[in-house]
Amino acid sequence: MHNFRDFNVWKRGTELVKNIYSATSDFPSEEKFGITSQIRRCAVSIPSNIAEGSGRKTDKDFSNFLSISLGSQYELETQLIVSSSLGFLQEKVLEELLNELNEIQRMTRALIDKFS
Template identity: 35%
Template sequence: MAAKVESYRDLIVWQQAMDLAVSVYETTRAWPKDELYGMTGQARRAASSVPANMAEGYGRESRATYQQFLRIAQGSLKELETHPLIAQRVGIAPRHAVEPLMDRCESVGKLLRLLIRKLSTE
């Protein structure tokens, strides 16, 4: 039997999104300092937006609004996926640093889609 969710912090998808955000911060520390307000900042903002939107939506009073915030989190996740790929293409980030981020993004994305579907059927 599944444990009762009493907070957004109980959601595995939120926990994984938090871990992803931390990984993005750690990975982008190695990026050039002249990218701090460019690619680095954009990647970090997108990464922190994913769990933040999940949390904000959870705190809203309607299921429809919660689902909308989860969709916004999905959009931020897709934005996040794009930044490391660009960084790899322009030589800022090596492939071995980008691949784990992409794997984490994929996992969070799958869980987000499942949560949205579950909320749609209840």
């Protein structure tokens, strides 16, 4: 078992959640239950799966939850790109979020390799 608060990737994931909430706050109101909700839930699942996996008994189990988190990261990346193409995100904001997300992806893959 691991303490999720000790992992920088979890810390970065929680920061990403705050940035996602901020970036989606200006999305059209008709998207409140559409892409806005989907993006936010997806972002929250990134550090949540890291935390849940850290409480598992084996490193293999932890690695599986890291993989689930990584899947959510790629899902979020897609949703952000779609949001930009729909005109909901400015290109600069998209670039900043994707840079942040790509770093989290790199960190997650490194942990998966470590605990697999």
